Amino acid sequence: MILDINGLAFTYNSHPVLEGMEFSLQGGELLAILGPNGVGKTTLLKCINAIHRPMQGTILVEERDVLAMRPAEIALNIGYVAQRSEPARLTVFDAVLMGRKPHIRWRVTEHDLQIVESALRRLRLDALAMRHIDQLSGGELQKVAIARAMVQEPRLLLLDEPTSSLDLKSQVEILTMIRRVVDEHRIGAIMTMHDLNTALRYADKVLFLKDGVIHSRGCAREVTREVIEEVYGLPVHIHHVHGRPLIVPVHDHSPATPEHHHALPHSH
Amino acid sequence: MHFSDGQVPAEYRRYIGWKSAVVLATAVLLVGALITGISVGAAGIPIPDVARSLAGLEVPRRIDAIVWNIRLPQALTAIVGGAGLAVSGAVMQSILRNPLGSPFTLGISHAAAFGAALSVMFLGGGIMTSTSADAVNITNPYITTGAAFLFSLLGAGVIIMVSRLRGATPEVMVLTGVALGALFTAGTMFLQYFADDVQLAAMVFWTFGDTSRASWSELGVITAVTLACCAYFLTNAWNYNAIDAGDETARGLGVRVELVRVVGMLLASLVTAVIIAFLGIIGFVGLVVPHMARRVIGSDHRFLLPASILGGGLLLLVSDTVARLLLAPHLLPVSVLTAFMGAPVFIWLIIRGQRA
Incomplete structure (x- = not known):
């Protein structure tokens, strides 16, 4: 656990x-x-x-x-x-290096630097490593x-x-x-x-x-549907698209359908 | 979770090496400026003689006297004063997350000026003599210094007290500081209005920051406080970096944000109070130097703080030397020059920064 x-x-x-x-x-x-x-x-x-x-x-x-x-x-x-x-x-590298702060005693070690490089590579941020974060x-x-x-x-x-x-x-x-x-x-x-x-x-x-x-x-x-309606106080439909639930608020003036909703920016 | 297969990029190593080189170069410049600064003046001393005198080698007694009794204490005072003011500004700008953070914007120097004025008016610090060599002298400088110190700490204390009550957020601290500045300015004006000519002159004179006021023993006090606080600031460099990323992020990294902010504020005020109390008000060094250092070296406090310390020392030493030479044989107080040079440089930095 x-x-x-x-x-x-x-x-x-x-x-x-x-x-x-x-x-x-x-x-x-x-x-x-x-x-x-x-x-x-x-x-x-x-x-x-x-x-x-x-x-x-x-x-x-x-x-x-x-x-x-x-x-x-x-x-x-x-x-x-x-x-x-x-x-x-601050460079991206240094900004991420800051995450080692709880581990750093007196000074940054080679191990800290290696961990940062490895994390940047695995998270596919290595191309940004030397950019300043105020330009991101x-x-x-x-x-x-x-x-x-x-x-x-x-x-x-x-x-x-x-x-x-x-x-x-x-x-x-x-x-x-x-x-x-x-x-x-x-x-x-x-x-x-x-x-x-x-x-x-x-x-x-x-x-x-x-x-x-x-x-x-x-x-x-x-x-x-009941849970969402109770929590948010709004009537909704739940559609299933490719086996996943898709929650669509019910509006009086716009009948909600998955097809219709696909055009909206936040649906998947 | 393990990321143990990293290869540190060569570009990053070069970048860190470059930053270290900038800090080192500033230190070398500072030593050069120190020797040059000691050699120039009303009586010119050749640089080799200055070096020999500083190294304790045989030189004419007259040269030793000028170097050790007059020029060296003043030059070192300028270095330590500039370093202390600049590092206080750098720390305040970080913990208050405000580019205007400096002992001056937060009313600490106004508080000192009020303390000095109060001492001149009521504590007998204001009996002055006038000689042909010096325009005015405050005859009882220790009372004035003590009062200025106490009031600047009082100002800082009020800021910290209010932030204990309302939470140590940048807004609370900056707004309290600005309000205090206005209050102490009004208080000083009130005293000045009722002061006689001599007292008024002493009050105004005190506010001209001047590095020639400190003797060796006073320099010792300023240096001890500045060094101790610099050591504390440098060990907290990662904390300031973390606070720059936002209070929440810093807390997530295990930083005790309020504690770091309050202690940082207290020590930055202490350094400032000691310097202003002995030297008078020297504007702009605390504001401009950290900004200049940040442009060159970035806002990583591991490098920004040493660069501010050395850069502040360098700037005030050069300004002080120029101020001594500019209107020779008259000696211009350095504070006049720092504001004159600092303000246009600052505006230029702002314009250049906007374009970048």
Whole structure:
């Protein structure tokens, strides 16, 4: 078991944000956390690596208590890709090398440099290695952020809306990259998402949050219409395209069909 | 997860080698500027004699006296002062994620000026003598220095206190600093309005940053504080890099962002406070040098901080030497020159940066 969360609760200014969170994750699994805006998806992610300290509950990564670890120790076990990372006048190589920070004692070793090169090559970023990150596109910058989290050599990867504000091609590239990393290295990964169809296509498991609690959970392929309607408060149809669920909101004025929806930018 | 089969690209090694070479070249330039700076002045000393005197070899006593008693302390003060101001600026720009971060934009030097004015007015630091050699002298410099130091630390303390209350975010710190700057400026103006001629002259005179004010013992204090803080900053280079990538990313890398920000702010203020208290206000070095270094060497703090330290020392030493020679036999306070040179250079950098 990579991750085991029990009875996690978080309050902000004595207002409960999350309650009774319980779930676990195996190596090689990608979990998508879904739910409406402001429901606490990002907060949950930040509780898992103790950026926010939960008021109750336990978080075990490979059976070790995260809340008892020092920040640098947490960073050795959990990689975190924030929603935004700021560009600086730094080469891609150095920006990824920064991910070795939890491992670096006094100075960067040859081993650190080799790990960075290897990660860049495997994530197909080696052609960008000497570019400055302030010259990269949003999609490229996000790939650098993922590479940075990977060279931390974590057992668990947390991604906060990894594809928001990216174009379609970048979305597919980023999610393919995340999927490959999870499969090849057998790590656990959790991502928060807004785009249901993208989440269902790439994730193994989904977790729906509503009103600060887990509304439902399950295998990505078995999501039902009722769950989505209850969580988002919007009537939807679920079509199956090539054996995958495709969720389409029902509008009075535009009868939703898969054929019609294929023309829209976010469908697959 | 293992990535153990990496081959470090030769291009990256060349790039890192180039950065190290730039830092080294700045250090060599600094030594050259030091020897040249000591040799020029009202009484010219040949460079070989300067080198011999510095190396402790036999030279005429008159040369030893000029080198060791007058020019060397002033040159070293310029180097240490410039280095300290520049490294404080580089650190503040990073932890406040604001290109305008410097001791001046954050009101710390205004606080020092207020402290000095207060001391001149009420603590008897303002009795002045006028001689033909020097325009004005503050007769009780230690009280003035002490008051300036205390008030600049007070300014920094208020910024840190507010950021403890509202969270150590760049916005909170910068806005508090700007507000404090306005407050202390108003306070200084208030004192100046009610000051008599002599006091007013002393208050204004104090604000002219001048490296000739420090003696060996004062230089020792400035150097000790600057070196200790530089050592701390350099060990935190990766933390500043991580904070540049965003607070969340930095936290994900195990950086205690608030702690790094508050301690960085405190030490950068301390260095600044010590320098301004002894030398007066020297503008623009803390702002311009880190920007210049960043253009040349990038924003990797492993190289940016050493480059700022050496570049700041070099810039203030050269400015100080030019200021001594420009209107000879009159000595121009270096602060006048740094702002005169710094502002156009800065605007040029902005224009060039926009085009790139």
